[in-house]
Amino acid sequence: MKKALSILFIGVVVLGTTSCKRAQGGTKVSATGTIYECLVVMPNRPLANPQKVVSASAYAENIATTYDLVKATMGADMPCLPQMEPYFKLMQVSPAAFDDLLKPTRNILIIDIDGERYTQVKSKYSLDYWSHPQAVYRIQAPDDESFVAYWNEHGTQIRDWFVDQEIQRQIAFYRASTNKAARTALQNDLHADMLIPEDYMLIRDTLFDDIRFIWCCNNKGPQRRDIVIYAYPYKDTKQFDLAALNAKRDEVLGKMISASVEGSYMGTEYKVFPPQSRVLQDNPYTVEVRGLWKIYKGEAMGGPYVSHTCLDEINQRIITAETYILAPGQKKRNELRKAEAVLFTLQLEQQMNQLDEVTVK
Numbered sequence: 001m002k003k004a005l006s007i008l009f010i011g012v013v014v015l016g017t018t019s020c021k022r023a024q025g026g027t028k029v030s031a032t033g034t035i036y037e038c039l040v041v042m043p044n045r046p047l048a049n050p051q052k053v054v055s056a057s058a059y060a061e062n063i064a065t066t067y068d069l070v071k072a073t074m075g076a077d078m079p080c081l082p083q084m085e086p087y088f089k090l091m092q093v094s095p096a097a098f099d100d101l102l103k104p105t106r107n108i109l110i111i112d113i114d115g116e117r118y119t120q121v122k123s124k125y126s127l128d129y130w131s132h133p134q135a136v137y138r139i140q141a142p143d144d145e146s147f148v149a150y151w152n153e154h155g156t157q158i159r160d161w162f163v164d165q166e167i168q169r170q171i172a173f174y175r176a177s178t179n180k181a182a183r184t185a186l187q188n189d190l191h192a193d194m195l196i197p198e199d200y201m202l203i204r205d206t207l208f209d210d211i212r213f214i215w216c217c218n219n220k221g222p223q224r225r226d227i228v229i230y231a232y233p234y235k236d237t238k239q240f241d242l243a244a245l246n247a248k249r250d251e252v253l254g255k256m257i258s259a260s261v262e263g264s265y266m267g268t269e270y271k272v273f274p275p276q277s278r279v280l281q282d283n284p285y286t287v288e289v290r291g292l293w294k295i296y297k298g299e300a301m302g303g304p305y306v307s308h309t310c311l312d313e314i315n316q317r318i319i320t321a322e323t324y325i326l327a328p329g330q331k332k333r334n335e336l337r338k339a340e341a342v343l344f345t346l347q348l349e350q351q352m353n354q355l356d357e358v359t360v361k
Contacts, residue, residue, distance in 0.1 A: 028132035031106035035166055035334055038088040040070055041098045042111035047144060066144060067092050070111070073155040074162075078333055080273045080290040081304050085333040087159055104131035107162050110138045111147065118142045121150045125161065133172075135165035163337075170341035171195065182216050189214065190231050191315060193352055195345040200227060204256070213256055223327040225339045228253065229346075231319045234311060239318055240287050242277040245309055246270075248320070253293075264298025284348055286310040293324050303327060304336050308343045314350050321346050 033039070044067040063069050075086040093102065095112065112118075118140045126136040137158055141147035177198035185205045186192055189212050200216040207213070211232045218225045230252050238244060250267050257266040268275060268291055275291030287309050294302035305324035312319050323339040325332055 028128055028130070028134075029104050031131040031134045032104045033106045035106075035169075036088050036337065037105075038074060038090055038107040038109055038162060039102060039105040040067065040074070040090055040092045040109045040111070041095055041102075042067060042070065042092065042109075043094060043113060044092060045144065047148070066111070066113070066147065069148060069151055070109070070155070073151070074109070074159050076159075079276055080292060081332055081336075082272075082292060082302070083331070085331055088162065104134070106131070106134055107165070108134070108136045109158070109162075110136065112138065112140045113142070113144060113147055114140075115142045121146050123150075123154075127165075133165075133169050135162055137161065166337065167341045167344060170338055171345055174342060174345065179216065182214070185214055186229060190229065190319060191349040191352075192229075192312070192319060193345075193347045194229070194321065195342060196227060197342065200225075206256075208255065211252060213252065215256065223325060223330060223332075223335050225323060225325050225335060227321070227323050227339070227342060228256075229319065229321045231312070231317045234316045234318050240285070240309065240311075242275060242289065245277065245287065245289055245307075245320075246275055246291075249289075249307070249322070252320075259295045259298040259301060261298035264295050266293055267296045268292070269294045269302060280308065284310045284313065284350070301326060301328075304332055306336065306340045306343065308346060310346070310348065312348050314348070319346070319348070 044065050046065050047063070047069070063072055071090055071092075074088050075090050077084045078087055088107070095110075098110075119142055121142075122140045124138050126134075126138075128134050129136050139147065139150065141150065174195045174197050179196045179198050179200050179202065182196040182200060182202040183193060185202060186194055186196070189205060189207075196216055197218070199220060200218045202214075203217050204213065204215040211230055214229045216227045232248070232252075239248075246268055253266045255265075258264045273292055275289050277287055277289045280286040280288045289307045289309070291305055292302060293305045303324060303326050305322055307320055307322035309318060309320040321343050323336070323343060325335050325339060327335060
C-alpha cells in the first residue's frame, strides 16, 4: 500500500532523450553505503565562466567547477531542520577511479562529458544495476556548457528522484511488519489505512468536537518518532492554504499533546524556519508541509515535522497524517526521512476499494 510518488519525477524532460535501463541479470550483491549517501562519478573541471552559467543560482559565488554545480543541488541543506543537514552526503570520484569496489554503492550519479562520443545531452536511470537496492542515474553530454544547461533545468528533479528511491526502499521495509491494532483503529475510525510500523505503539484513539484523532509513537532508543492522524470536515479549498493548515495543526495538537509541565502544549515554530508547503499530487489532492514543532509553556523541547494533508472526497473530510521526531543533540535527517516514508503509504477509502473517481461540487 503506497501513495504514488510520481510527482517527484514528473516533468523531467531532457535536451536529448531519457530512458530507463533495466538491471543486469544474475543475483545482485547487497548495496553498500548508508541511506541518503550518493556517489557522484564525474570530472571536476573548472567552469570557464561560472558567474554566467549559474547566474540564477543562490550558490553562484561558491561554484567554480562542474562538481560544485552538482553539489550545490544534491548537497543543499534540507529545509526546516533545526541544524544544517544536506539532502545527500556526497562522495565524488573521477570516471577513471570508478572501479568494481564502488559499483555496488546504493545511489550513484554518473556524469559523462565527452564531445567525441556525444552530440547532445541524454540521460537514463537504472534500478538494481550492479547491486540491490540501487539507484543509478546517468547523464551524457558533449561539453560542459550543455551539461550545465541541463543540470540547471533538471538538477532538482534528479535529486528528488534519488529521494524517491530511498523512500520506496523504506516503504518496502515497513511492509514486512505493521501494527495491527493501530491499522485497525485507522480503518474503523477514519476509513483509511497506513503502514504503521510494528514497533510503534498506539497511544490514543479519540474523538473531540468533530475531529477524530489517532496517535502512535516509537520511543525506542535515543530518538523518538511519533505519528498523528486526524480528520475533520471538508468545507472549501481554502482549508488547504498553508495558513489554514498551520492553524488547524496548532488547534488539534495544542489540545491533544503536552509535556510534563501542567499547562504546556505542542505548537508550531514560526520564527526560525517558518513552515513550507507544496502540492504532492492532485488525486487525491495532497499537500505536504514541513516545519518545526516546539513545546510552549513547558520544557525546552522541539524538532522537525512533516505532514501530508489530503482530501477524502467520499467522506467529505480532510485527513492529515503527520510525523514528528525528538532527538536532542543529534542529527535528524535520516530519522525524519524514515518516519516520513510512512506518510506515503496512506490510503483513503476510494483507493482501498478501488472506487471510481468522484468530484467535489
